[in-house]
Amino acid sequence: MQFREFLVVLRARWRTIAACTLIVLGTVAAYTLTQTPTYTASARVYFSATGGSQEKPVQQGAYIITSQDLNTYIEVLHSPAVLDPLRAELGLPAGAPLSIAASVPPQASVLDITASDGTPAGAARIANAVGPQLARVAAKFSPLLASAGQTVETTAITPASAPDAPTSPNVRRNLALGLLAGLVIGIGIAFGRHALDTKVRSEADVKALSDRPLLATIPLDKGAKGKPLTLVTDPHGMHAEAIRRLRTNLLFVDVTTGKHSFVVTSAMPSEGKTTTIINLAMALADTGGRVLLVDGDLRNPSVAKSMGLEGGVGLTTILLGAAGVDDVIQQWRDTSLYVLPAGQIPPNPSEILGSEPMETLFDHLTKEFDYLLVDSPPVLPVIDAVVINKLVGGLLFVVAADRTRKRDLQSALRSLSTVGVDAAGFALNMVSVGPSDPYRYGYYRYQAPATSRTDRRTSKGRRDKTKGKTGANV
Numbered sequence: 001m002q003f004r005e006f007l008v009v010l011r012a013r014w015r016t017i018a019a020c021t022l023i024v025l026g027t028v029a030a031y032t033l034t035q036t037p038t039y040t041a042s043a044r045v046y047f048s049a050t051g052g053s054q055e056k057p058v059q060q061g062a063y064i065i066t067s068q069d070l071n072t073y074i075e076v077l078h079s080p081a082v083l084d085p086l087r088a089e090l091g092l093p094a095g096a097p098l099s100i101a102a103s104v105p106p107q108a109s110v111l112d113i114t115a116s117d118g119t120p121a122g123a124a125r126i127a128n129a130v131g132p133q134l135a136r137v138a139a140k141f142s143p144l145l146a147s148a149g150q151t152v153e154t155t156a157i158t159p160a161s162a163p164d165a166p167t168s169p170n171v172r173r174n175l176a177l178g179l180l181a182g183l184v185i186g187i188g189i190a191f192g193r194h195a196l197d198t199k200v201r202s203e204a205d206v207k208a209l210s211d212r213p214l215l216a217t218i219p220l221d222k223g224a225k226g227k228p229l230t231l232v233t234d235p236h237g238m239h240a241e242a243i244r245r246l247r248t249n250l251l252f253v254d255v256t257t258g259k260h261s262f263v264v265t266s267a268m269p270s271e272g273k274t275t276t277i278i279n280l281a282m283a284l285a286d287t288g289g290r291v292l293l294v295d296g297d298l299r300n301p302s303v304a305k306s307m308g309l310e311g312g313v314g315l316t317t318i319l320l321g322a323a324g325v326d327d328v329i330q331q332w333r334d335t336s337l338y339v340l341p342a343g344q345i346p347p348n349p350s351e352i353l354g355s356e357p358m359e360t361l362f363d364h365l366t367k368e369f370d371y372l373l374v375d376s377p378p379v380l381p382v383i384d385a386v387v388i389n390k391l392v393g394g395l396l397f398v399v400a401a402d403r404t405r406k407r408d409l410q411s412a413l414r415s416l417s418t419v420g421v422d423a424a425g426f427a428l429n430m431v432s433v434g435p436s437d438p439y440r441y442g443y444y445r446y447q448a449p450a451t452s453r454t455d456r457r458t459s460k461g462r463r464d465k466t467k468g469k470t471g472a473n474v
Contacts, residue, residue, distance in 0.1 A: 008204040013190035020186030021179065028178030037166035040116045041123035044158040045131035047111065049150045070104045070111050072141055073134045077102055086133045090126060100130055110157060120162035127160035200404045206426050209410050215425040216246035219433040228275040228306050231282040238433060246427055247283040253424045259393025261372035265385040267412035268378050271400035272429040274302050277375045285337035289370035294340045296374040296388050298349035301342030303375055307332065314343030319357050354387045362391040379412040386419050394424030401431045
């Protein structure tokens with residue numbers, strides 16, 4: 001995964017990461033606040049042997065408390081011989097827990113004693129009492145001292161003092177660890193969801209599967225199912241604006257092909273390709289050029305029905321020789337858009353689309369019209385889009401956000417690549433629009449600009465054709 005894709009996932013899943021971080025941080029904070037604070041105090045004590053019996057007087061320097069003796073004291077520190085008298089001295093009930101520990105520093109005959117308690121004063125009091133109590137019972141665990149009749153005395157090198165802050169819970173440390181754990185868990189869940197997400201959600205998902213350009217992001221139009229002609233029903237809406245953006249970018253792609261013709265397809269059915277191509281054809285007609293919309297979906301034609309036109313005769317009628325081009329092509333209202341319906345559904349669509357009469361017909365149509373758009377079946381179920389692509393200049397791939405599966409899109413692109421077909425570009429369709437989406441222009445309304453020379457893009461030979469003329473029969 002590239003760093004850019006990593007950032008894209010973080011941006012797309014930031015709500016998940018933030019929620020996990022807040023939950024973990026809140027849980028850690030609540031747990032920390034409910035814990036009883038613990039204070040720790042430390043004391044450093046020096047042990048020395050003193051005194052002796054009359055029979056065996058102690059010679060100066062004869063007996064010294066060694067590190068071995070101190071380690072013995074550490075071993076017996078938690079024995080009843082030490083703890084019971086210590087509890088009695090501190091005024092604690094029998095069996096009350098005592099949190100004490102001791103260690104011998106390297107190359108020093110002293111003992112470091114630490115004690116923990118729920119109060120600062122209690123911790124210091126316990127730490128200062130441990131040393132003298134060990135000294136009282138030292139002779140019991142040292143035969144040499146006992147035989148010499150010596151006792152052990154302690155000298156506080158560093159007496160324990162009441163600590164200023166508790167050692168547990170460590171609020172800053174716990175909150176820092178909670179924040180880090182929340183981020184790690186949130187990022188892990190975000191990338192887990194990203195890996196398990198099977199549908200195309202955004203532009204990044206499309207770019208991850210293809211390096212071809214995304215020509216437009218078309219917002220979801222909930223009313224398009226009943227009224228697909230948004231350039232007619234809502235010409236100033238977000239959907240219509242996105243279609244115009246698609247038209248503009250497609251014209252730039254057309255500069256590289258020079259054929260002024262595209263086939264529009266998708267990976268699977270119900271991804272909005274027919275609605276997209278109809279509105280795209282209308283947007284192209286608004287530039288002043290003569291546009292022909294061909295319904296090349298000979299399996300499930302829907303262009304004529306969506307536009308309210310007669311679909312009984314059309315492309316297959318021409319190919320069968322039952323009618324001429326002028327007889328079946330229909331003009332859309334009082335515009336420069338013309339529609340060639342599919343006609344009757346044949347039993348062998350792929351063979352008809354790949355036939356020589358089909359190639360001859362398209363050669364004629366591309367000369368008669370400024371732009372040619374062909375609606376085709378989806379790529380995965382059938383091969384028709386590949387066949388039609390050989391007759392036009394490029395392929396526009398429509399992808400439905402939150403509907404198209406990544407594996408379907410990948411399989412469709414692989415199928416196209418196998419036969420040497422690359423998509424000219426993508427249109428990400430049915431994108432959910434939020435309140436801050438850039439498609440929302442507020443009071444800015446679209447106004448169709450005056451037709452310019454570059455928008456018309458009509459050849460010198462085509463300017464002489466009349467509006468109603470569609471060419472000779474083929």
